[in-house]
Amino acid sequence: MPKFNRRDFLKIIPAAVSAFMLSNLASRRSFLNNGQSLSSPNVVIIVFDAMTARNLSLYGYRRKTTPHFERFAQRATVYNAHYSTAPFTTPGTASLLTGVYPWTHRAINEAGLIARNMVERNLFHAVSNKYYRLAFSQNMWPNYFFGQFHQNIDKIMPPESFSIIEQVQGSRFSQDLVNSYRAFDDFLFQDGTPPASLVLGVTEKIMLGRALLQAKERDYPIGVPRAGNYPIFFQLKDVLAGVKTTIEKLVTPSLAYLHCFPPHDPYRPTKKFTRLFADDWSPEPKPDHILGDHLQKQQLDNRRQAYDEYIANLDFEFGKIINALAKQGILESTYIIITSDHGELFERGTSSHVSPLMYEGVIHIPLIISAPGQKTRQDVYTPTSSLDLLPTIARLTNNEIPAWAEGELLPLLGGKEDANRSIFMMDAKKNPAFAPLSTGSYVVRKGRYKLIYYKGYPQYKGKGHFELYDLDNDPEELNDLYLKNPDLGRPLQDELLGKIEAVNSKYEHIQQ
Amino acid sequence: MITLVIYTWTILWFFWKLPSWLYFLNASEIGIALAYVLVTNFVESLLVLCIPVFLALVLPRKWFLDLFVARGTCLVLFGLGYMIYLAREVQTKVDHPAFSYRLLPLAIAAVLILMATFLISRIGPIRKILEAFSDRATIFLYVFMPVSVISMLVVLVRLFA
Numbered sequence: 069m070p071k072f073n074r075r076d077f078l079k080i081i082p083a084a085v086s087a088f089m090l091s092n093l094a095s096r097r098s099f100l101n102n103g104q105s106l107s108s109p110n111v112v113i114i115v116f117d118a119m120t121a122r123n124l125s126l127y128g129y130r131r132k133t134t135p136h137f138e139r140f141a142q143r144a145t146v147y148n149a150h151y152s153t154a155p156f157t158t159p160g161t162a163s164l165l166t167g168v169y170p171w172t173h174r175a176i177n178e179a180g181l182i183a184r185n186m187v188e189r190n191l192f193h194a195v196s197n198k199y200y201r202l203a204f205s206q207n208m209w210p211n212y213f214f215g216q217f218h219q220n221i222d223k224i225m226p227p228e229s230f231s232i233i234e235q236v237q238g239s240r241f242s243q244d245l246v247n248s249y250r251a252f253d254d255f256l257f258q259d260g261t262p263p264a265s266l267v268l269g270v271t272e273k274i275m276l277g278r279a280l281l282q283a284k285e286r287d288y289p290i291g292v293p294r295a296g297n298y299p300i301f302f303q304l305k306d307v308l309a310g311v312k313t314t315i316e317k318l319v320t321p322s323l324a325y326l327h328c329f330p331p332h333d334p335y336r337p338t339k340k341f342t343r344l345f346a347d348d349w350s351p352e353p354k355p356d357h358i359l360g361d362h363l364q365k366q367q368l369d370n371r372r373q374a375y376d377e378y379i380a381n382l383d384f385e386f387g388k389i390i391n392a393l394a395k396q397g398i399l400e401s402t403y404i405i406i407t408s409d410h411g412e413l414f415e416r417g418t419s420s421h422v423s424p425l426m427y428e429g430v431i432h433i434p435l436i437i438s439a440p441g442q443k444t445r446q447d448v449y450t451p452t453s454s455l456d457l458l459p460t461i462a463r464l465t466n467n468e469i470p471a472w473a474e475g476e477l478l479p480l481l482g483g484k485e486d487a488n489r490s491i492f493m494m495d496a497k498k499n500p501a502f503a504p505l506s507t508g509s510y511v512v513r514k515g516r517y518k519l520i521y522y523k524g525y526p527q528y529k530g531k532g533h534f535e536l537y538d539l540d541n542d543p544e545e546l547n548d549l550y551l552k553n554p555d556l557g558r559p560l561q562d563e564l565l566g567k568i569e570a571v572n573s574k575y576e577h578i579q580q
Numbered sequence: 581m582i583t584l585v586i587y588t589w590t591i592l593w594f595f596w597k598l599p600s601w602l603y604f605l606n607a608s609e610i611g612i613a614l615a616y617v618l619v620t621n622f623v624e625s626l627l628v629l630c631i632p633v634f635l636a637l638v639l640p641r642k643w644f645l646d647l648f649v650a651r652g653t654c655l656v657l658f659g660l661g662y663m664i665y666l667a668r669e670v671q672t673k674v675d676h677p678a679f680s681y682r683l684l685p686l687a688i689a690a691v692l693i694l695m696a697t698f699l700i701s702r703i704g705p706i707r708k709i710l711e712a713f714s715d716r717a718t719i720f721l722y723v724f725m726p727v728s729v730i731s732m733l734v735v736l737v738r739l740f741a
Contacts, residue, residue, distance in 0.1 A: 180604040244738045247609065251616030255597055256590070262667035264593035264617070266586050267624040270663050273670035274686070501604035 108198065108321035109440050110402040111461055114311065115164070115325070116382065117157060117207050118332040118421055120411030121150070122429045123376055126436075131345050133379045136387030137406070137434075143399070143442050145480050149451040150435035151513065152410045155421045155495050160409035160454065161210045161327070165191050165217070167458030167473040170494050171571040174501045179209050179254055181246070182216055183502075189472050192220035194462045195323045204229060204314065205327035206295045206307065207409075208236075208253060215245030228300050230310030232292065233279045235272055235299035259297040272299075290374075293336040295329040304330055304338070308385035312392055320401070321465070327409070333420065335371075335378035344377045351415075354546065358527045359424045360417035372414040400441050403464060405457065408433040424495060424509045426520050427545050431493050431511065437481065450485040451513050452478055453492075490514045490563060504572035512564045516540040519550070519560040523568075534561060581653050581713075582628045584720045585660040587621050589667075612738060615731035622728040628656065643698075650707040651697055653714040658693040 121127045124134045126141055127148065153163035154170050162175035162182055166189055170176050174183045182190075190213075192201045203214045204225035214224045224245070228234030237257055238249035256265035263269025276299050283292045283301060292301045311326050318324055337344075350369050356362055393399050410421050413429040421430050435452065455475030462469050463482045477483030496508030507524035522533040536550035536557035550557050594617065601610055632652035636645045644651055701707050 175604075177600070177604045181609075184606075241739060243740070244612075247612045247738065248616060250601075250605075250609075251613040251620075255593070255613065256617060256620055261596075262593070262664075263670075264590050264597070265620055265624065266589045266660060266663050266667060267628060268620060270666045270670060274666070277670060278682075500602075 107466060109464065110318055110320055110322045110324070110398075111195070111199075111405070111464060112315055112318070112322075112324045112402055113326065113405045113407065113457070113461075115161070115205075115327040116331060116406070116408050117327065117329050118410060118412050119379065119382075119408040119434060120413075120429050121148075121432045121434045122411065123372070123379060123414075124434055126434065130349065130351075131347075131376050131380075133376050134383045136383045136390060137436065139387065140390050140404075140406070140438065141436050142445050144404075144436045144438035145442075145446040145448065147435035147437075147448045147452050147478070149449060149513075150407070150433055150454070151431050151451060151491055151493060152408065152433045152454050153493050155410050155423075155426060155430040155493070155509075156497065157207055157209045157409050158497075159494070161205075161207075162213060164407070164409065164454045164457055165210075165213055165325070167191070167194070167455050167470070167475050169455065169474055169492055170496070171505060171568075172474065175213070176494075176496045176499060176501055178497055179212065179250075180501055181212055184216075187216045188220075189470065190217045190220060191325070191458050191461060192217055192323065194458055194467060194470050194473075195465045196467050198321065199465060200319050200322040202314070202318070202322060202324045204325070206230075206300060206302070206329035207327055207332070208249065208296065208298050208300075210327050210409075211238075211249060212246055215249065218245065225314070227295065227298070230307045231300050231302040232283055232286075232306065233276065233299065233301040235276055235279075237272075253298060257299070259299065287338045287340075288336055289339050289342050290336045291334070293330060294334065296332070300329075302329075304381055304385050305388075308382075308389055312389045315389075315393065315398060315402070316396065323461070323465070330382045331375060331378040331412075333375075333412075335374040337374075337377045337381040341377045341381040341384070344380055345373050352544065352546075354415045354544070357416035357418065357425055359522065359525060361419065361423060362417040363419055368414050368417070368419050371419040375412060375414070399438060402440060403461075404438040405461075406434060406436040407454065407457070409454075424522060424525065426493060426495065426509045426511045428539070428543070435478075437478070439481075446480055448479045448485065450479065450487050451489065451491050456483070487515050490560075492564070492567065502575060504575045505568055510564055510568060512560050512567075513539075514560060514563075517557070517560060518545075519557050519564060521561070521564055536560070581656045581717050582625045582660070583621075583724045584717045585656065586624050586628065587618075587720070587724050589664065590617060590621055612734060615734035615738075618724075618728050618731035619735050621724075622732070628660070631659070632656065647701055647707070649714050650701040650710045653710045654701045655693065655697040658696055662689055662693060 123129050124137060125132045126134045126137045152160040154160040158175050158178060158180050159170035162173045163170060166173045166182060166186065173186060175181055195201065201221050202223045202225065203221050205211055206227050208227055211227050214221060218224065226236065226239035228236045228239065237252035238245060241248035257263050257269050257272050263273060280301065286292060286303065293304060294301045307328055311328065314324065314326065353365055411430045411433055412421050413419065413423065413425060413427060415427065415429060416425060418425055453475055456478045459469040459473045459475050460478045460481050463477060479485045491513045493511040494508060496505050498507050499505055510521045510523060512519050516538050518537045518539055520535040522528060524530055534550045534557060535548045537545045538549060594614065632655055636648055701710065
């Protein structure tokens with residue numbers, strides 16, 4: 069028998085430990101094998117809700133709202149004419165996640181759902197199960213989509229993650245998120261109207277009110293930020309820190325969709341940022357719009373100032389994330405995509421995104437993509453759409469671009485700049501989801517021109533109303549060319565009407 | 581009486597909500613949401629039922645148990661009536677709600693409701709009206725209970741099947 073001395077034993081120990089660790093790693097998930105390989109890079113999409121490109125200094129806004137986004141952009145590709153397909157969360161996010169227009173996915177109403185026969189067509193499915201897929205949204209409405217896509221998502225983080233007060237009930241029923249959110253958070257415990265649950269609903273509201281009394285002591289003079297009408301109250305620093313930690317913990321390769329509620333209304337910055345822009349500056353006034361909310365200019369200016377301050381606060385916290393990710397080398401191996409689901413409007417008597425108006429503020433959104441190891445800034449000026457993210461991410465993750473995707477590869481990430489491409493946007497929240505589009509606002513952007521079509525509104529006596537703008541020479545949309553020369557907009561008009569007619573033809577049997 | 585008030589309140593709000601749901605939900609999705617709602621109503625009803633039962637157990641027999649129907653009905657009507665008042669007050673959509681969330685007013689209201697229950701049900705004609713009303717309201721139990729059981733099965737299938 070060979071002699072086995074102490075030295076031999078000491079030699080074997082490290083080998084045994086290594087073998088044990090390797091077997092352990094192999095048994096976890098196959099994506100760990102890829103290490104930092106760029107053939108399967110991590111992709112992180114961070115969506116800031118209701119963040120218009122128009123109020124970001126990154127895109128030339130007068131107030132210095134986003135110094136840290138600008139710093140991040142120095143190592144990224146900035147898309148300067150990027151559009152959401154719709155002016156509010158449900159259709160805008162659904163398009164981002166499905167890669168198709170709202171008239172295709174049909175999530176066009178508030179808290180609406182994607183057409184049931186299309187739930188397999190989504191971003192998480194497109195990157196295949198080789199990727200670890202994680203989804204988080206503070207805004208409740210995208211959580212309905214996550215519930216619909218649950219078979220393609222490895223982890224759905226509850227909307228109340230990173231919050232100081234969390235009383236969302238539907239998250240407790242992870243097996244049936246869509247219906248439990250609908251029953252509990254959109255009905256039994258609803259806010260803004262009396263809760264439909266008389267005993268538990270009222271009790272929950274009393275507990276929420278008491279928790280809020282405690283939270284008032286914090287650093288928010290206007291009130292603690294909250295996510296719409298849902299019982300999710302949070303601090304900006306907690307949410308952004310949570311996003312950072314989530315990114316840090318991602319295995320490779322992963323796709324993470326992280327949808328943060330700020331800077332969505334209510335705009336509630338911390339003490340440090342409140343009144344940061346009390347500078348008496350006011351943008352050029354624009355005429356009141358017949359479909360607008362008819363607010364006074366001073367009201368619009370006050371709302372704009374609060375929004376800008378909230379963005380500056382968000383930017384400050386974002387800067388911390390970027391510092392940390394850069395320090396840890398995560399930016400060297402990860403695509404970081406910053407965008408929004410829709411914008412916000414502070415003009416023509418309207419201060420929100422809940423109106424039929426389709427001016428640039430509400431649909432022009434940021435898109436900044438930092439590729440692994442990118443060191444210099446690149447700019448794209450031709451129009452792009454939120455639809456384009458799905459095919460682009462499919463390509464970046466070495467997957468086939470799905471045949472059903474209606475977007476194109478983004479320029480500088482596999483696609484080409486196409487100035488003659490037509491991009492559409494629409495808002496038909498008052499239209500039944502599975503019926504022909506009757507009342508709504510529709511837009512086509514092609515080259516320098518943008519045509520807006522207001523269809524079926526009683527203010528126009530049910531007739532169609534068109535507006536045409538030359539965005540190169542009139543970026544503020546003050547000079548309606550359609551009034552002076554309707555023929556100039558005829559090609560765009562024919563194209564848009566043809567699209568709507570084609571889409572409606574699928575639902576004509578419902579009208580009958 | 582408990583099921584009558586709790587289920588009716590929810591069903592009224594359900595019909596208020598229904599038109600917007602019809603825009604984008606189909607019948608089965610609305611039915612499933614309603615199943616969750618009715619199961620919640622059932623749980624709420626049981627919780628509320630515990631209060632008069634508890635009082636009947638802990639208080640002297642003459643105080644509550646001998647007049648269980650009348651006093652229980654009175655207690656439920658006052659208690660749930662107060663909840664309806666609160667439901668209208670506690671909407672936190674308003675940034676600075678006027679409603680006080682402190683527990684003292686709630687405790688005072690509870691004591692007043694108990695006192696009113698004991699005083700009013702001492703009056704003979706009112707007691708008879710309460711008993712008659714409660715007796716006739718039993719019919720709702722025969723409607724809501726089977727529906728709740730079916731709803732519970734639906735929810736169990738959704739969560740565990």
